[in-house]
Every structure is written in C-alpha cells, then in structure tokens.
Amino acid sequence: MKVGVYICHCGVNIANMVDIPKVVEAISGQTNVAVCKEYQYMCSDPGQNMIRKDIEDMGLDRVVVAACSPRMHEPTFRATVADAGMNPYCFEMANIREQCSWVHEDKEEATQKAIDLVKSSVARASLLEPLQSTEIPVTHSALVIGGGIAGIQAALDIANSGFKTYLVEKEPSIGGRMAQFDKTFPTLDCAACILTPKMVDVARHPNIDLLTYSEVEHIDGSIGNFHVQIKKKPRYVDPDLCTGCGLCAEACRLKGRISSEFDMGIGKRGAIYVPFPQAVPLLYTIDPENCLLLKHGKCGKSPKCEDICDPGAIRFDQEEEHIDIDVGAIVVATGYNEFSPVVKEEYGYGKFKNVMTGLELERIFSPSGPTGGNPIINGTEPKNIVFISCVGSRDKRIGNPYCSRVCCMYIAKQAHLLKEKIPDANITVMYTDMRAFGKGYEEFYERVQKEGIRYRRGNAAEVYEEDDLLFVRAEDTLLGEPYELPADLVVLGTGLVPSPDADSIGQMLHLSRSADKFFLEAHPKLRPVDTVIDGVFLAGAAQGPKDIPDSVAQASGAASHVVNLLVKEKIHAEPIIAEINEDACVGCKTCIVLCPYEAPLYDDEKKVVTINRAVCKGCGSCAAACPSGSIKMNHFKNEQIVAQILEVI
Amino acid sequence: MEPELRDYVGELLDSGTVAGVLALKDELGAVKPYLFTKNNEIGDLVLTSKYPLASVMSMLQKEDPSIKLAIVCRGCDERALIELAKRNQINLDNIVFVGIPCDEEMADKCNCLQPYPKEIVTGEKLSNWVPKNNYEDFKNMSTEEKLIFWKGQLEKCNKCYGCRNACPLCFCSDCELENALWVKHGRLPPEFPIYHVIRAFHLAGKCVGCGECENACPVGIPLMTLNHLLREDIKDLFGYMTGQDIEDENPINTKEEY
Ligand SMILES: Cc1cc2nc3c(=O)[nH]c(=O)nc-3n(C[C@H](O)[C@H](O)[C@H](O)COP(=O)(O)OP(=O)(O)OC[C@H]3O[C@@H](n4cnc5c(N)ncnc54)[C@H](O)[C@@H]3O)c2cc1C
Ligand code: SF4
Ligand code: SF4
Ligand code: SF4
Ligand code: SF4
Ligand code: SF4
Numbered sequence: 001m002k003v004g005v006y007i008c009h010c011g012v013n014i015a016n017m018v019d020i021p022k023v024v025e026a027i028s029g030q031t032n033v034a035v036c037k038e039y040q041y042m043c044s045d046p047g048q049n050m051i052r053k054d055i056e057d058m059g060l061d062r063v064v065v066a067a068c069s070p071r072m073h074e075p076t077f078r079a080t081v082a083d084a085g086m087n088p089y090c091f092e093m094a095n096i097r098e099q100c101s102w103v104h105e106d107k108e109e110a111t112q113k114a115i116d117l118v119k120s121s122v123a124r125a126s127l128l129e130p131l132q133s134t135e136i137p138v139t140h141s142a143l144v145i146g147g148g149i150a151g152i153q154a155a156l157d158i159a160n161s162g163f164k165t166y167l168v169e170k171e172p173s174i175g176g177r178m179a180q181f182d183k184t185f186p187t188l189d190c191a192a193c194i195l196t197p198k199m200v201d202v203a204r205h206p207n208i209d210l211l212t213y214s215e216v217e218h219i220d221g222s223i224g225n226f227h228v229q230i231k232k233k234p235r236y237v238d239p240d241l242c243t244g245c246g247l248c249a250e251a252c253r254l255k256g257r258i259s260s261e262f263d264m265g266i267g268k269r270g271a272i273y274v275p276f277p278q279a280v281p282l283l284y285t286i287d288p289e290n291c292l293l294l295k296h297g298k299c300g301k302s303p304k305c306e307d308i309c310d311p312g313a314i315r316f317d318q319e320e321e322h323i324d325i326d327v328g329a330i331v332v333a334t335g336y337n338e339f340s341p342v343v344k345e346e347y348g349y350g351k352f353k354n355v356m357t358g359l360e361l362e363r364i365f366s367p368s369g370p371t372g373g374n375p376i377i378n379g380t381e382p383k384n385i386v387f388i389s390c391v392g393s394r395d396k397r398i399g400n401p402y403c404s405r406v407c408c409m410y411i412a413k414q415a416h417l418l419k420e421k422i423p424d425a426n427i428t429v430m431y432t433d434m435r436a437f438g439k440g441y442e443e444f445y446e447r448v449q450k451e452g453i454r455y456r457r458g459n460a461a462e463v464y465e466e467d468d469l470l471f472v473r474a475e476d477t478l479l480g481e482p483y484e485l486p487a488d489l490v491v492l493g494t495g496l497v498p499s500p501d502a503d504s505i506g507q508m509l510h511l512s513r514s515a516d517k518f519f520l521e522a523h524p525k526l527r528p529v530d531t532v533i534d535g536v537f538l539a540g541a542a543q544g545p546k547d548i549p550d551s552v553a554q555a556s557g558a559a560s561h562v563v564n565l566l567v568k569e570k571i572h573a574e575p576i577i578a579e580i581n582e583d584a585c586v587g588c589k590t591c592i593v594l595c596p597y598e599a600p601l602y603d604d605e606k607k608v609v610t611i612n613r614a615v616c617k618g619c620g621s622c623a624a625a626c627p628s629g630s631i632k633m634n635h636f637k638n639e640q641i642v643a644q645i646l647e648v649i
Numbered sequence: 650m651e652p653e654l655r656d657y658v659g660e661l662l663d664s665g666t667v668a669g670v671l672a673l674k675d676e677l678g679a680v681k682p683y684l685f686t687k688n689n690e691i692g693d694l695v696l697t698s699k700y701p702l703a704s705v706m707s708m709l710q711k712e713d714p715s716i717k718l719a720i721v722c723r724g725c726d727e728r729a730l731i732e733l734a735k736r737n738q739i740n741l742d743n744i745v746f747v748g749i750p751c752d753e754e755m756a757d758k759c760n761c762l763q764p765y766p767k768e769i770v771t772g773e774k775l776s777n778w779v780p781k782n783n784y785e786d787f788k789n790m791s792t793e794e795k796l797i798f799w800k801g802q803l804e805k806c807n808k809c810y811g812c813r814n815a816c817p818l819c820f821c822s823d824c825e826l827e828n829a830l831w832v833k834h835g836r837l838p839p840e841f842p843i844y845h846v847i848r849a850f851h852l853a854g855k856c857v858g859c860g861e862c863e864n865a866c867p868v869g870i871p872l873m874t875l876n877h878l879l880r881e882d883i884k885d886l887f888g889y890m891t892g893q894d895i896e897d898e899n900p901i902n903t904k905e906e907y
Contacts, residue, residue, distance in 0.1 A: 584821075584822060584823035586738070588736040588738065589736065589737045590902050593902050593903065602737075621904075625901075625902065627821055627825070628821035628823045628825065629823065629828055630823065638830055
C-alpha cells in the first residue's frame with residue numbers, strides 16, 4: 001500500500017489558519033504514507049500534474065488530497081488519478097477548508113485538527129477498495145409530462161434534435177394555461193398567435209407522439225431506461241374519422257348546459273365538446289360524467305351527435321387503452337393551478353358573484369371566450385373595478401409564504417385591457433409591493449399607471465355588500481389611512497399552487513418537493529432543471545411560479561439536458577451503491593420500507609432481498625437499519641468508516 | 650384451565666383445522682416445546698411454565714411455509730408473533746391463536762405489563778392488573794449513579810449470547826453481536842457498553858417484554874430494566890406499543906413522506 005498525501009494551501013484560504021508545513025511533517029512517515037507534499041492550489045494544472053507524476057513514478061495506489069469540500073473537487077481529483085491509471089475510487093479527500101480553516105480562529109488548534117482530519121483520511125484511504133462503474137445502455141427517446149407551454153417547448157426541442165418524444169397531456173388539448181389567455185404581458189402579444197403555431201408543430205412533428213386525454217399511470221426503471229405505463233382515456237370519438245367539424249357539439253342535447261372547465265366555469269358547453277377552437281388535436285371528446293347516453297344509457301330516441309356525424313366518428317364502445325413505452329429521460333412539466341380563494345373568506349369569493357379570479361377574467365378577454373371578448377361581467381359592463389394583489393401568495397397564515405411572481409404583472413395586463421375596453425372605468429389596484437422584475441416589466445407597469453390606473457399600496461382587508469353594491473375596505477399604507485371603494489367588479493390576484501397531480505407524479509418518480517410544494521430542483525442555482533433523480537428534469541411552473549419567458553427558457557434547458565443524455569450510447573452507473581449479503585439477509589424487509597427509491601426488491605423464491613443496482617443511489621438508509629448487518633455500502637463500508645473515526649477520537 | 654384447553658385443542662386437531670398444535674409438553678418433569686399432532690398426546694399438554702414459543706413457530710413455518718398450525722400462546726407470545734409478522738418472519742394467516750391469560754404468580758414473576766393476549770380461549774384475564782415494579786429506584790438515580798450501576802452490572806456479562814438466543818425477536822442468522830468490528834472476539838467482559846447497547850437498539854420498537862433474556866442470563870444482569878425503559882421511550886416518543894396490532898406501523902421502520 002502506497003498512499004500519496006497532498007496538502008493544499010487554497011491560496012491563503014487554508015494556509016492562513018493552518019500551519020501547512022507542520023501538517024506535512026506530521027503526516028510524512030505515517031503508516032502507508034509514501035509521500036506527503038504541499039502546494040498552493042492542488043486543483044490547478046501543476047497541482048494535478050504533481051499527483052499524476054507521483055502515481056506514475058512511485059506507483060501510488062491510494063491518494064489523499066486535503067483541501068476543500070469533496071462536493072467541490074472530488075470529481076476533479078478522481079479524474080486526475082484515473083488519468084494516471086489509478087482506480088478513481090481509491091481517492092480520498094480531507095476537507096480542511098470548510099470544516100477547518102474557515103471555521104476556526106486559533107491557528108494551533110486548527111493545525112492539530114487538520115492533522116487529525118488528514119490522518120483519518122489516510123486511515124480510510126488505506127481501506128478503500130477499487131470499484132468499477134457499470135455501463136448502462138440508453139433508450140433514445142424521452143417522455144414529457146404536461147402539454148402547457150413548457151412541455152410543448154421541451155418536446156419540440158428534444159424532437160428537433162432527432163429523438164422520439166412522447167408528450168402526455170391529461171386534458172383533451174395541449175396548450176395549458178397560456179391557451180386560456182387573450183394577451184400576454186408585457187408585450188401584449190396575442191397568446192394564440194404565438195402559441196397555436198407551436199401546438200400545430202407538436203401535432204405534425206414526425207418525432208413527437210402526442211398522447212392527449214392521457215395520464216401516466218406507472219413509472220419504473222431509472223436513468224436511460226424508464227418503463228412507463230400510460231392510460232389513454234376514451235374520447236368516444238374515433239380520432240381517424242373525426243374531422244373536427246363540430247356539428248355534433250351543435251346538435252348535443254346538453255349544448256350550453258355544462259360548465260366549461262376551459263372557461264373556468266363561466267362559459268358553457270355540451271357533453272361533446274372541444275375545449276377551445278384552436279385545440280390540438282382538433283378532436284371532439286364526449287364527457288362521460290354528463291353524456292346522457294353514457295350516464296343513463298339513453299339520449300332521446302337516439303344520440304343526436306351520432307345521428308349528425310357523417311363520417312360516423314362517434315364510438316360509444318370505445319375503451320380505455322393502456323400504452324407501455326420505454327424512454328431514456330423524463331421531463332416533468334405539469335404546471336400549476338390557480339390558488340382557490342375560497343379559504344380567504346374575507347374577500348367573499350363564491351359568495352358575491354362579481355368577485356372573480358385572475359384566470360376567470362382571462363376568459364372574459366378571450367374573443368372565443370364566454371362573452372366573445374366583451375368586458376361583460378354577469379350581464380353588465382363594470383365601471384368601478386378593484387384588483388386585490390397577493391391573494392394566496394406571501395401569506396403565511398394560509399401556508400403560502402412565497403411570491404407567485406406573475407400576479408403583479410397579470411394584474412397590470414388585465415387592468416390595461418379593461419381600461420382599453422372601458423375607457424371611463426375607475427380602476428384601482430390594491431397592491432402589497434410591486435414586483436416588476438422581468439425584461440420590459442417595469443416599463444409596462446409605468447405605462448399602465450400613465451393610462452390612469454390607480455395603484456394604492458396596502459392590501460384589502462375585506463369585501464362586503466351593501467344594497468347590492470360591493471365595497472372593498474383597505475388601508476393605504478403610504479398615507480397611513482383606511483379607505484373604502486365601491487366596486488362592481490373585484491378581481492382577486494390569485495397566486496399559483498402546484499398542479500394537484502404533482503402528488504402522484506412526484507411519488508411515481510420519487511421527486512422531492514420544496515417547502516412551497518413545487519418540485520425541488522437538484523440545486524437552486526447551479527442545477528435548476530435537474531432533479532435528484534438522474535434522468536428526470538423539470539420545466540415551467542411545475543418547479544415554481546414562473547412567467548411564460550422563464551417557462552420556455554427552462555423548458556429549453558431541460559430539453560438540452562435530455563439531449564445530452566440521449567446522444568450517449570451508454571452511461572456509467574455509479575458503483576457507490578448498496579450490496580446485500582444474501583446469506584445473511586433474513587428477509588425482514590426493513591430496507592424495502594426505508595429505501596426512498598424502491599431499490600431493494602424481495603425475492604420470493606430465496607426469501608431475501610436483492611438491490612436493483614440501476615436504481616440505488618447509495619444513500620445508505622438501508623445499511624444503517626438492517627439489523628443483521630447484511631448490507632454493505634460500497635465505498636462506505638463499516639470498516640472504512642470506523643477506521644476514519646478511530647483516528648479522530 | 651388445562652382440561653378445557655385440552656378439549657379445545659383436541660377439537661382443532663380432530664376437525665382438521667390445523668395440522669398441529671405448538672404448546673408445552675410435560676415429559677417426566679421436563680417441560681419442553683412440542684408440536685402435538687395427535688389427540689391422544691394431548692394429556693401431556695401443560696401450562697405450568699413459559700417458553701419463547703414464537704421463535705419455534707417461526708422455525709416450523711420456515712421449514713414448511715404452507716402448514717397450518719395452532720399455538721397456545723400467552724400475551725408475550727402473541728405480541729412476539731405480531732412483531733415477527735411485521736418483519737416477514739412469520740405468516741399469521743397460517744396460525745390459529747389459542748390464547749391463554751397468565752395467572753398472578755406468573756405475571757408477578759415477569760413483572761409483565763400485559764399478561765394476557767387479545768383473545769382468550771379459556772381462563773380469566775387478571776383485571777386491573779398493574780405490575781409492581783415500575784423501576785422508580787433506577788429512575789431516581791443520578792446520571793453518574795446510573796453509569797456506575799450499568800458498569801457494575803455489565804461487567805458480569807460472560808458473553809454467552811443467552812439473552813440473544815432466548816429472545817424471540819432476535820431472529821437474524823448473522824448477528825451484529827458477533828461482528829468483531831463492534832464486539833472484539835475473545836474478550837471478557839465485552840467492552841462497555843457496546844454489546845448491550847447494540848442489542849438494546851436492535852430491540853427498540855421490537856421488544857415485547859417477555860423477559861426471556863433476563864431469565865436466560867446466567868449472571869443475573871437486570872436486562873428488563875433496560876428493556877422497560879426502552880419500551881417506555883418508544884411509547885412516549887412515538888405512541889407505539891409493540892405487539893398490539895399487525896396494522897400499527899413500527900415507528901422505527903417508517904420514513905416520512907414529504
Ligand atoms: C391569470 C394569469 C395570467 C397570466 N398571464 C401571463 C402573461 O400574460 N404572460 C406570462 O408570461 N405569463 C402569464 N401567466 C403565467 C403563465 O400562465 C405560466 O407561465 C405558464 O402557463 C406556465 O406554463 P407551464 O407549461 O409550466 O404550465 P401550465 O400552463 O399549467 O401547463 C401544464 C400542463 O400540464 C398538464 N398536466 C398537469 N398534470 C398533468 C399530468 N399528470 N399528466 C399530463 N398532463 C398534466 C396540464 O393539463 C397543462 O396542460 C399568467 C398566469 C395567470 C394565473
Ligand atoms: S434489512 Fe437486512 S436482513 Fe432485512 S431484508 Fe433488508 S437486507 Fe435483509
Ligand atoms: S443505499 Fe439507499 S438507495 Fe440504495 S438500496 Fe439502500 S436505501 Fe435504497
Ligand atoms: S424481553 Fe428480552 S427476550 Fe423478550 S423481546 Fe424483549 S429483549 Fe427479547
Ligand atoms: S442482536 Fe440485533 S443482529 Fe443480533 S439477532 Fe438480535 S436483532 Fe439481530
Ligand atoms: S445472557 Fe447475560 S451473560 Fe449472557 S450475553 Fe446476555 S447479558 Fe451477557
């Protein structure tokens with residue numbers, strides 16, 4: 001055994017607090033230590049060359065670098081030693097910066113601690129075993145879950161790189177929330193004009209398999225090789241025969257009787273419907289919850305839709321389909337839902353009909369919406385309009401302390417659109433703080449103020465009704481005085497919450513969630529599109545409240561990570577995983593219960609557990625809990641850890 | 650109690666409900682575990698003593714997983730069977746419980762918290778039973794005194810593994826107490842306190858308070874003091890009592906869903 005030990009100054013970061021020559025002196029000559037050197041910056045080229053040269057000249061078989069955190073440079077030095085022909089898993093790092101020089105004030109004590117830490121690493125290094133990573137073949141296709149703007153962008157980018165992409169959307173059409181808008185801030189682009197072409201591209205793309213009105217039921221496998229089961233709900237319409245003419249919807253006995261989800265319950269539809277005219281695919285869908293024939297077995301003498309459909313596309317016997325696909329990578333783009341303001345009782349949502357939410361108002365602006373784009377609320381044109389910001393955001397009391405990021409701007413957009421349509425309207429925005437952070441946002445906010453929209457700082461306390469008139473009570477926190485405004489329309493600037501499906505999708509993929517319940521990225525700054533699960537990426541509002549530009553940017557980022565993976569023929573699987581001694585395992589299943597990734601599998605024949613190597617992340621939970629000590633963690637074996645501990649106590 | 654029990658058990662065998670009944674047999678004064686398969690042996694079935702029958706049941710099932718057996722069990726046996734089932738060591742579907750309560754003398758000897766199973770076939774369960782020793786003497790000691798107490802007690806240990814061997818919940822084929830990394834081979838007494846701490850930790854959320862370990866200990870180490878305090882902690886911290894219901898989740902082996 002020949003261990004080479006290298007002590008890094010990290011400029012002055014370490015050398016200021018640790019007497020490095022003293023450390024070198026203490027370590028030289030220790031058991032197994034063949035050489036101990038110091039250098040200014042071990043991670044620099046000359047530093048790395050020093051290690052490589054010693055491995056070649058002296059035949060070192062273990063290397064210890066005492067420097068910064070292994071999170072920082074362990075990969076660097078593993079590559080260095082591998083370059084020189086040493087097994088990379090025989091490399092060990094001692095952290096004498098974050099865990100020593102940076103946190104101490106007494107040089108003598110810090111030096112002693114550095115010596116102990118290095119000794120402890122040498123002891124561990126002496127017991128390290130060479131490990132080989134295994135190669136896993138990659139399935140060259142991807143799954144995108146959610147067909148909002150983020151999912152659409154991700155799917156197009158991946159497909160354009162030449163890879164087969166499955167886009168799964170649970171609703172009858174793709175488009176997500178953006179399809180519900182008329183205009184988009186801050187440029188007031190027509191949403192449909194920029195979104196519809198992308199939706200059509202998705203439908204036409206030779207590499208995209210679009211699965212709408214479908215849900216992911218089950219996912220197993222791991223990076224490079226996920227197996228996914230998808231449920232395709234029956235539309236009761238033959239996709240090959242339906243021409244999208246819409247005669248059926250006109251004929252449906254329930255036409256205009258069922259509230260439309262797409263129109264946020266304001267507009268009505270029949271039992272057979274398309275959510276909106278530009279839907280992709282343009283296929284009619286029968287809603288089984290309401291259809292007279294599907295629900296009661298009888299629709300007049302005969303179903304009107306069937307009677308009128310010339311191509312004969314109506315298929316009441318259509319059944320649910322289950323599709324199995326294999327993919328190498330997954331993008332989660334399940335988006336958001338609007339916060340339900342029912343819990344904010346003081347605002348009277350659900351009680352007063354002229355109190356509505358932001359998304360509801362979006363549908364009023366839409367030319368294809370319930371009012372044909374005319375600003376008519378419950379039959380009349382409002383003249384006194386109040387917007388209340390931060391409803392369900394920045395509100396610790398209801399458990400949503402976060403900022404939803406888009407509400408300030410969509411309120412500005414909506415106020416502008418209302419002012420444009422009703423020039424004599426009095427519009428007041430009651431805001432908490434103004435957050436106009438994006439490109440062109442501050443300018444847009446200024447423009448809206450100049451148009452005569454009044455902004456008053458301080459949030460609304462209450463909405464109440466008197467003689468059929470609504471009043472909003474608030475406090476102007478700049479003037480320090482309470483005031484009240486009459487209103488015939490109150491718009492709640494409702495915040496964003498994760499899609500309710502985040503629970504099931506999150507569980508299937510073992511994804512973590514942040515405190516706000518949105519999906520958690522692998523690193524808030526440096527890995528914003530990755531998750532802790534290799535091969536699974538995030539895009540759009542599923543990861544946190546986001547506007548359209550950010551959703552699109554993140555989607556392209558996620559797609560590029562997917563492509564980086566899919567271009568590879570094979571990937572290397574980390575060998576630092578759990579291994580089970582089958583002779584000792586008593587099959588108590590403790591490990592199965594505790595593993596966060598479903599890596600341990602029970603073998604019914606042998607009555608013991610085996611580990612799915614591709615899935616195990618090497619977290620060690622199982623090994624710590626196994627009563628019989630049957631689980632060994634590669635690279636973190638008990639002997640290795642004990643040797644390390646014994647040197648510091 | 651015994652005559653009614655013999656009738657009951659005989660009926661289980663005669664009707665073919667079970668292939669055998671695991672209970673204790675008196676063979677010229679030696680009371681030992683025995684698998685009764687014929688009605689004419691039942692006369693030797695006795696309730697005069699106590700034995701960790703759950704482990705025997707687990708072994709029988711491992712030999713023939715499909716066999717259906719009855720077990721004459723006391724409270725601790727039933728609790729042990731339930732905890733074993735939670736760890737995939739026994740299949741309750743193939744077991745018929747023949748529950749019997751312990752009498753006052755037995756319950757006193759064990760200082761048992763719950764000297765009866767959930768369902769009783771014959772006999773009366775002790776009503777308003779509270780064990781006499783609540784370990785107040787120990788609890789009143791200072792930390793230093795406790796350390797001295799345990800050092801003294803554990804120095805007696807001759808590492809016979811009797812406690813582990815008798816314990817119905819120590820079912821591992823490879824035991825960490827034999828791992829030289831933790832417990833040095835060939836050293837007596839074992840290094841303070843790792844041997845007993847490993848066992849205590851391994852029995853947290855598992856120990857059913859049967860007292861077999863303390864019974865087995867040849868040098869009289871008060872192992873039940875340790876077990877009692879551990880069971881109290883598990884109850885106070887997690888609201889968990891071992892061996893009550895197969896559906897109760899063992900708090901030590903669960904992960905928080907976030
Ligand atoms: C009132 C309002 C106005 C807004 N106005 C603007 C604006 O003017 N400009 C701007 O930049 N931003 C605006 N936004 C923000 C904008 O809506 C989002 O940035 C954008 O919609 C995020 O896109 P997404 O694809 O991430 O999510 P979404 O649009 O929510 O799309 C998610 C998609 O995933 C689908 N899905 C969910 N779960 C599953 C599942 N389990 N399986 C399959 N499919 C699933 C959903 O059905 C949906 O189609 C506004 C937001 C609100 C609330
Ligand atoms: S915890 Fe240990 S003994 Fe129990 S099943 Fe897993 S590997 Fe086997
Ligand atoms: S090391 Fe972690 S991921 Fe691997 S099997 Fe054990 S618990 Fe599961
Ligand atoms: S009392 Fe002793 S023998 Fe009985 S379960 Fe507890 S540790 Fe095991
Ligand atoms: S002491 Fe621990 S390892 Fe040994 S048999 Fe008991 S539970 Fe298993
Ligand atoms: S039974 Fe007693 S002597 Fe034997 S190992 Fe256990 S504690 Fe030690």
